[in-house]
Amino acid sequence: MRRLVYFGLGFVVWIVYTWPFVDGKIDIQVLVAGLIASAVVAVLFHEILPKEHYIFVSPVRIFWFLVYLPVLFYYIVVANLDVVYRALHPRMPIHPGIVKIKTNLSSDSGVTALANSITLTPGTLTVDVGEEGVLYVHWINVKATDIEETTKRIGKRFEWFLEKVFE
Amino acid sequence: MTEITGYTLITIGVLFDVFGCIGLVRFPDVYNRLQAATKCVTLGTCLLLAGVAIACGSGSISAKALVCIVFIVLTSPTAAHAIAKGAYSFGVKLWKESVVDMYGEDIDNQSQEDSSTKGA
Structure with a gap:
C-alpha cells in the first residue's frame, strides 16, 4: 500500500515535470519512462519517505x-x-x-x-x-x-x- | 492581462527578495539573519515563480514553476532549521541584547545531569 501510494505520487510529479502533452497528443515514451522511474523510487526509497502515507x-x-x-x-x-x-x-x-x-x-x-x-x-x-x-x-x-x-x-x-x- | 498580472507578481517578488537581503545585512546575528533570509526569500521567490507561471499561460513552463513553488516551501524552512541548529552546536552565540535563551539552558541542564550520573 505504501509503495503504491508513493508510486502514484512520483508518477504525478513526473507527469507535471516532463509535461508529455504536446499538441493534444500524449508522448508514450515519456509515460513509460515515468512508470519505470516511479516504480524504482517507490521500491527503493519507500522506507525513507514519510511513514504517514495515508x-x-x-x-x-x-x-x-x-x-x-x-x-x-x-x-x-x-x-x-x-x-x-x-x-x-x-x-x-x-x-x-x-x-x-x-x-x-x-x-x-x-x-x-x-x-x-x-x-x-x-x-x-x-x-x-x-x-x-x-x-x-x-x-x-x-x-x-x-x-x-x-x-x-x-x-x-x-x-x-x-x-x-x-x- | 495575464502578462500584466504576471509581471506585477514578479516585481513584488523581487522587491521582497531585496528587502530580505537588506534584513540579511542589517540584522545582528545568524539567527535573526536567517529569519529575514527564509521568510522574505521564500515568499519573494514563490511570487516570482507564480508570476512566471501566470505570464507563460498554461503549459509545461507553468507546471514546472508551480512544482518548484511546492519544493521551495518545503525545503527552505528545513534548510534554515538545519543552519540554525548547526550554528548553535558549533557555538555561535546569540546577539548580546537577546532576552532569553532557553535552548542553551536546557542543554546545560542536560550536560550537568549527564556528568552527575557519570560521577555517581
Whole structure:
C-alpha cells in the first residue's frame, strides 16, 4: 500500500515535470519512462519517505490541508511585512531570544509541518525539536517566556489544522 | 492581462527578495539573519515563480514553476532549521541584547545531569 501510494505520487510529479502533452497528443515514451522511474523510487526509497502515507489518499485530510494552505499563506504575508518593517526601521526594533513551546502532535510528519510553518510565520524560527513535543523557537520579538503563553502565541494557530491533517 | 498580472507578481517578488537581503545585512546575528533570509526569500521567490507561471499561460513552463513553488516551501524552512541548529552546536552565540535563551539552558541542564550520573 505504501509503495503504491508513493508510486502514484512520483508518477504525478513526473507527469507535471516532463509535461508529455504536446499538441493534444500524449508522448508514450515519456509515460513509460515515468512508470519505470516511479516504480524504482517507490521500491527503493519507500522506507525513507514519510511513514504517514495515508495522508495522500484520505480525502478528509486533503480537504483540511487545502483549508490550511490559505491560512498559512496569510501568515507568510504577515511575516514578510513584519520582517520588512523591522529590517527597514532605522532603530531596528528587535528583542530576540530562544523560547520553548509545547506541541500535542505526535507523528513525525506533523511535527515537521508544524516546525516548518513556525519558521515561515511572523518573527519565529524553529531551532531544534526536543523530547516530548518540545520545540525550541527563535523569536525575534520575545513577548513571553512562559511555556504556556508561548505555545498559545506561536503554536496553537496551526496545531488545530495540523491535528486534523496528520493525526 | 495575464502578462500584466504576471509581471506585477514578479516585481513584488523581487522587491521582497531585496528587502530580505537588506534584513540579511542589517540584522545582528545568524539567527535573526536567517529569519529575514527564509521568510522574505521564500515568499519573494514563490511570487516570482507564480508570476512566471501566470505570464507563460498554461503549459509545461507553468507546471514546472508551480512544482518548484511546492519544493521551495518545503525545503527552505528545513534548510534554515538545519543552519540554525548547526550554528548553535558549533557555538555561535546569540546577539548580546537577546532576552532569553532557553535552548542553551536546557542543554546545560542536560550536560550537568549527564556528568552527575557519570560521577555517581
